[in-house]
Amino acid sequence: MKYLKFSFYVSFFFMTSLVAQTQEITLEDIWSKGTFRTERLDALHSMANGQQYSVLNFDRSTRSTSVDIYDYKTLKKVKTLVSSANLDALAYFTSYTFSDDERKVILATNRESIYRRSTIGNYYVYNINNESLTLISEEKIQEPTFSPDGNKVAFAKNNNLYVKDLNSEKTIQITFDGKKNEVINGITDWVYEEEFAFVRAFEWNADNSKIAFIRFNEINVPEFSMDIYGQSLYPRQKAFKYPKAGEANSNVSLHIYNLETEKTQEVKVNKMYKDFYIPRIKWTNNPDVLSAQYINRHQNELDLWMVNVKNNTSSLALAEKDKAYINVTGSLTFLEDNSFIWTSEKDGYNHIYHYDKNGKLINQVTKGNWEVTSYYGYNKKNNTIYYQSVENGSINRDVYSIKLNGRSKTRLSKDEGTNSASFSTDFSYFINTFSSANVPPRYTLNATSSGKLIKSIKDNDRLAKTLSNFKISKKEFSTINANGNNLNMWLIKPANFDASKQYPLLMYQYSGPGSQQVANKWNNANDYWYQYLAQQGYIIACVDGRGTGFKGSDFKKVTQNELGKYEVEDQIAVAKQLGELSYIDAAKIGIWGWSFGGFMSSNCLFKGNDIFKMAIAVAPVSSWRFYDSIYTERYMTTPQENASGYDENSPINHVDKLKGDFLLVHGSSDDNVHLQNTMRLAEALIQADKQFDWAIYPDKNHGIKGGNTRLHLYKKMTRFINETLGDK
Numbered sequence: 194m195k196y197l198k199f200s201f202y203v204s205f206f207f208m209t210s211l212v213a214q215t216q217e218i219t220l221e222d223i224w225s226k227g228t229f230r231t232e233r234l235d236a237l238h239s240m241a242n243g244q245q246y247s248v249l250n251f252d253r254s255t256r257s258t259s260v261d262i263y264d265y266k267t268l269k270k271v272k273t274l275v276s277s278a279n280l281d282a283l284a285y286f287t288s289y290t291f292s293d294d295e296r297k298v299i300l301a302t303n304r305e306s307i308y309r310r311s312t313i314g315n316y317y318v319y320n321i322n323n324e325s326l327t328l329i330s331e332e333k334i335q336e337p338t339f340s341p342d343g344n345k346v347a348f349a350k351n352n353n354l355y356v357k358d359l360n361s362e363k364t365i366q367i368t369f370d371g372k373k374n375e376v377i378n379g380i381t382d383w384v385y386e387e388e389f390a391f392v393r394a395f396e397w398n399a400d401n402s403k404i405a406f407i408r409f410n411e412i413n414v415p416e417f418s419m420d421i422y423g424q425s426l427y428p429r430q431k432a433f434k435y436p437k438a439g440e441a442n443s444n445v446s447l448h449i450y451n452l453e454t455e456k457t458q459e460v461k462v463n464k465m466y467k468d469f470y471i472p473r474i475k476w477t478n479n480p481d482v483l484s485a486q487y488i489n490r491h492q493n494e495l496d497l498w499m500v501n502v503k504n505n506t507s508s509l510a511l512a513e514k515d516k517a518y519i520n521v522t523g524s525l526t527f528l529e530d531n532s533f534i535w536t537s538e539k540d541g542y543n544h545i546y547h548y549d550k551n552g553k554l555i556n557q558v559t560k561g562n563w564e565v566t567s568y569y570g571y572n573k574k575n576n577t578i579y580y581q582s583v584e585n586g587s588i589n590r591d592v593y594s595i596k597l598n599g600r601s602k603t604r605l606s607k608d609e610g611t612n613s614a615s616f617s618t619d620f621s622y623f624i625n626t627f628s629s630a631n632v633p634p635r636y637t638l639n640a641t642s643s644g645k646l647i648k649s650i651k652d653n654d655r656l657a658k659t660l661s662n663f664k665i666s667k668k669e670f671s672t673i674n675a676n677g678n679n680l681n682m683w684l685i686k687p688a689n690f691d692a693s694k695q696y697p698l699l700m701y702q703y704s705g706p707g708s709q710q711v712a713n714k715w716n717n718a719n720d721y722w723y724q725y726l727a728q729q730g731y732i733i734a735c736v737d738g739r740g741t742g743f744k745g746s747d748f749k750k751v752t753q754n755e756l757g758k759y760e761v762e763d764q765i766a767v768a769k770q771l772g773e774l775s776y777i778d779a780a781k782i783g784i785w786g787w788s789f790g791g792f793m794s795s796n797c798l799f800k801g802n803d804i805f806k807m808a809i810a811v812a813p814v815s816s817w818r819f820y821d822s823i824y825t826e827r828y829m830t831t832p833q834e835n836a837s838g839y840d841e842n843s844p845i846n847h848v849d850k851l852k853g854d855f856l857l858v859h860g861s862s863d864d865n866v867h868l869q870n871t872m873r874l875a876e877a878l879i880q881a882d883k884q885f886d887w888a889i890y891p892d893k894n895h896g897i898k899g900g901n902t903r904l905h906l907y908k909k910m911t912r913f914i915n916e917t918l919g920d921k
Contacts, residue, residue: 216662218725220911224904229660229721232653234624234636237263241295243619245271249289252278258285260298265622265638268650274298275319280326283317292343296321297359299329299337299346308383308864311335311392318346318359329357330364335380336393340401345452347379347395347404354379354395354406356452367404367450367457374416374434379406382414382443384436387865388823389472389521400480403502404450405460407471409443419862422891433864438818438825438839439832445471447485449502462487462498462507470823472521477531477550484510484533486521492827495519497535497552510552513539517750518827520707524568534558534578536568538746545578547597558599564743566590567613571597572620579605579620579641581613587743588670588681588713592625594641605644608632611714616641624650628715630668630683633657664688666727668720670713675766676759678739678748681711682767685723685733690776696732697781697918698771704760705789706828707742707749710735722907729919734771738763754835756817756828757796757842764793765801772804781918785809785910788866788895791858795844795874799851807854807917809910812866812895815874816843819867848877854917855885858906860893886913 222228237246240262250259259276263269275298277285286300297320304314313333317326329337329346334355337348346357352371357364368378379395386392395406417435420428436442447460460483468490475484481503488495497511513519515538524545526534531550536543543565545558558578559565567581569592576597585591585604592606592614606612610629617623620641628634633653637646666688672679687696701719703710723733739759740752752759764784772779784805786794791813798808817825817839818832832839840846855878859871868889878885888909890897897906 216664217728218663218721220722220725220904220907223718223721223725224907225901229656229716229718231634231656231715232651233634234626234651237615237624238289238291239616239618241293241618243617243621246617247274247289247291249287252276256285258287260289265617266647268638268648274321275300279324280319282326282328286317287314290337290339292339293341294343297339297343299339303333305333308386310386310390311380316348327359327362330355336395338393338395338397340397341399342401345401347397349378349380349393349395352377352380354404354450356404365455367455368406368408374432375410375412377409377411377443379408381407382409382411383433383864384442384821384823385409385470385472388821388827389470390523391473394474396474396476396483398476398480398483399478402452402480404452405474405476405483406448406450407474408446408448410446411443413441414443415440417864417867419864419868421862431862431864435864435867436822438820438822438829440822442468442470442490442822445469447471447474447500449483458502458505460485460500460502460507461505462496462500463509464496473523473525475525475527477527477533478529479531482531484525484527486525488519488521490822490826491830492518492823495521497525499550499552508551510550511535511548513537515539515746515750517746517753526568526571528571529573534568534571536565541746543746545580545595556599558595558597559602560599562745563587564745566743569614569616570620574620577620579614579616579623583743585609586713588709588711590714592623592644603644605639605641607644607646609713611712614639622647629713630670630715633715663724664728665724666690670711673736673767673770675736675738675763675770678763680736680738680763680767682734682736683711685727687727687730687732692776695776695778696730698732698734698768698777698783699726699914699918700764700768700771700782700784701733701735701790702738702764702784702786702793703788703790704738704740704764704786704793706740706752706756708789709737709742711737718903722911726911726914729915731914731918732777734767736764736767738767752828754829754838755842756838757792760793761796761800761842764797765804768797768801768804781806783807783809783914783918785811786813787811789814792844795855795857796842796847798853798855799844799847802850802852805853807856807913809856809858809913810844811858811906812860812863812897813844813857813870813874814866815845815870815877816840818843819870819873845874845877848874848881848883851878851881851883851885854913855883856910856913857885857887858890858897858909859888860890860895860897862892863895865895 257278260274262271286302288301290299300317304312316329316337335349353368411434414434418432422428450457473486483500485498495513500507522536524536535546547555563584569579590611595602613626614623635652636650669684673682784794791810794808795810
């Protein structure tokens with residue numbers, strides 16, 4: 194009953210409580226006080242028995258961390274598996290990973306970030322049976338991973354791979370040529386980590402006898418450096434290999450280490466590749482057969498290879514081609530007979546496919562003019578696949594089940610908005626996370642067989658109550674036709690909106706390939722900023738133009754070789770249309786964005802100088818020649834092949850068109866979109882004698898955060914908006 198009561202309360206709140214909303218949002222509420230902090234459910238691990246799950250908990254009274262076991266059905270704590278309060282050598286830990294048999298767990302502490310996803314830290318193995326604790330290495334290491342039997346741990350250290358035997362406590366080194374900025378074994382280089390979204394590039398086989406790993410030779414990759422100013426008398430320099438578009442990538446090769454023979458062999462497939470990537474490797478259930486995905490540099494031809502390491506042969510199981518590019522799938526799943534589940538956009542929408550072990554298509558499991566957005570898993574007991582999709586509208590997400598043969602599709606989530614699921618190991622239960630633009634996140638336990646609610650786990654009724662005291666405007670969803678396409682849009686108007694008045698308009702967008710900003714889900718911090726601006730008398734709009742995601746590959750890939758052309762045309766066209774509305778002041782339209790969005794807002798101001806009065810660009814790409822090879826070439830090929838596509842759509846080449854007000858912001862330690870982008874854009878503006886405002890945040894990365902940084906940034910942006918669009 195609590196679940197039903199909460200649903201009613203939130204919807205009732207948004208329909209009837211406007212009268213009670215008198216308190217105004219402040220920037221401090223958003224960025225320093227945590228006034229609108231959302232309660233979230235900590236990431237959990239489903240135990241092998243399917244009836245229990247584990248959670249990492251922190252005890253403030255003892256300043257200790259623990260791994261606690263809970264029962265799905267009752268949601269009550271069953272026991273504490275391990276607590277740092279009982280470990281003399283370990284004051285705390287920040288993450289944990291079970292062995293397959295759940296008799297051991299790796300505990301992490303003292304972790305330091307390297308790049309976006311990679312970390313280095315101290316790791317221990319805790320034996321649950323005898324309560325012993327073993328330090329894996331005296332030095333900090335990366336990606337420690339149990340062998341399937343739990344008796345060994347493979348890990349990376351100083352660009353080499355090692356294996357520790359937990360029974361003998363003996364450690365062996367299995368690669369020896371690793372060297373910073375030259376050779377990396379088993380860990381991805383910067384560009385793979387950022388663009389292919391993984392760090393650990395090594396995998397155990399099923400019988401613990403072999404480790405497959407990717408070797409990165411980055412000697413010929415150009416080096417990028419940036420100063421770290423810190424607190425010392427002299428700054429230090431951070432240098433790392435970063436391949437920009439058209440420049441040399443790491444030479445990658447695939448290797449197998451045999452723990453029985455203690456020898457390494459290089460894997461060769463039956464095709465000559467001139468310049469290629471290996472974005473995924475995965476062992477099949479056969480301990481002698483490794484799958485490897487190879488993709489060409491243009492990323493429009495992807496091959497799935499099955500490599501038999503026993504007889505050193507390879508066979509091509511699957512070959513996909515696309516006129517634009519192919520997204521690498523992380524959903525490859527091998528069934529007991531080594532047939533496999535695969536996702537692909539080959540019919541124009543992202544869907545699930547089932548192939549036999551040789552790559553022959555058995556059937557297309559899902560189909561329709563909608564996209565599968567997440568693949569959750571396969572239940573072998575009832576031949577059922579679980580997934581998330583946008584079948585119920587591209588701004589919504591729902592959870593579904595479907596038989597492997599493509600029949601008996603069932604919608605398991607019930608409410609319209611954004612639903613995602615975390616399933617128990619045996620697929621008896623799933624925890625559904627739901628939110629919408631009007632309903633804060635809530636977490637419920639559901640029966641997988643029907644999707645039926647079992648009980649509420651956590652909601653945000655406290656946040657809803659807090660918000661009832663503030664002036665909150667509803668986010669209005671609609672579509673707008675621009676350049677022959679119906680584009681998803683939302684608007685936020687002042688709570689006291691009067692259609693007889695005129696309001697300045699601030700547009701927000703990101704617009705990157707396959708992205709989405711117009712989504713029916715709960716607020717992030719920017720949404721509260723938009724509410725703050727609405728209080729000040731602004732209308733805020735967001736439109737997902739061509740090139741964005743979840744509306745089919747044709748809509749998404751129309752921008753191929755012309756990043757920033759059609760996307761900018763759509764934002765300009767929408768701004769024109771909105772400016773024609775009686776309640777929009779067409780002389781006061783601004784636009785802002787971050788990263789790709791900063792690239793877009795710069796272009797919109799320069800190319801749409803008769804429409805936009807101002808723009809804010811945070812951490813923008815100013816020329817695609819400055820950005821990394823994998824991302825940029827996926828959509829643009831190389832600058833050597835497509836010079837006009839690069840130059841005609843990059844803001845740095847259109848500074849002469851600037852008429853309005855421009856705020857340019859960057860972090861000096863941005864390893865992703867380098868400060869070089871802003872420095873070169875600033876110099877181009879200066880030489881064109883164009884006035885602009887700018888701010889550099891010392892030692893801040895692409896996120897520009899830490900301490901009071903975000904508060905300072907949003908105060909700066911708010912003041913700029915008021916000075917250029919407002920009456921202040």
